Amino acid sequence: MDRKEILSKKKRIVIKVGTSTITYSETGNINLDKLERFVRILINLRNQGKEVIVVSSGAVGVGKNALGLTRRPETEAEKQACAAVGQARLMMIYEKFFNEYAQLTAQVLLTKESVTNKECRRNARRAFDELFRMNVVPIVNENDAISVDELSYGNFGDNDTLAAYVAKLVDADLLILMSDIDGLYTDDPRLNPDARLIHTVGRIDARLEHMAKGASTELGTGGMSTKIKAAKIATAVGADMVIANGDNIYTINDIMAGKRVGTLFLSRDNRKRLENRNAERNRLRRQTEGRTARESAKESAGENSKDAIKTGEKEKES
16 A cells, blocks of 8 residues: 555645745745745646645734734734734735636634534534535634633644644545644654654554654644644544645645655554555465475475485495
8 A cells, every 4th residue: 555545536635834834934924935836736736626625824923923023922812913914914815826726715714612512513514515515725724813722612722733623524535734844753853863754654652642742842742742633633534644844835746646755644444454454465474484484394305305215225235
């Protein structure tokens, strides 16, 4: 089971782009060239008959710059105000680029209640289904302006988790997280030069989660651990998930072509298929090794028999 076999036939794809993917790290402003290339990639996926849903970060940073703030928002109210301003600007730019290809977009702002409350979840699913029927590209973000960290529902906390919940909500068969890291490593590659990229994850176990939590700031609790959480949500409902570096936005094309980039987390069904295939391969190998051993034993027995006959003949002659 190679990647091309798994990924090339996906039909409903959720793609999350992080703030570092679509903005300049030095200024926090939107990288218009990269965002335009990203939209072109999405249009090309649409041209192939695939449905795409975008989960886009960047609203708070864009709003902060638009409001002239020189520091990160410190209070929840400041963050919500920045998100409200930034989301409008971000959507305006997305819409401009999509309009060049006559592609309609829709802004979908979700709260945790949207996916955890049964009635809200049903309404949200109906809205997405209708957008797909109308050939509209949904652009999703958390509704930061009203989202609160309350006991009844809480908030998503990060867009990796939001993207996983969206994939679950719409029954997507692939979730792609574009980030600032090539994928999941055995250790923090910035601190350990011997850290190795893990290309495929079949089962998320305690050891894997420990590796993610052991990483430092960007790759750790604020980064990679949330991606592992997202992988658990997505793969449990049948979606494969890929973590890849968004520095080169064309990596999305490589993922869809089945190239060995990033880390692929196998869905529950694909994991079972892989395990069954590996078990069958091991069975055939053991069968072949057993047959070879028996043939070698027969040959050895034959040689010993010949030697015994020759020895007997020599004894008779003497």
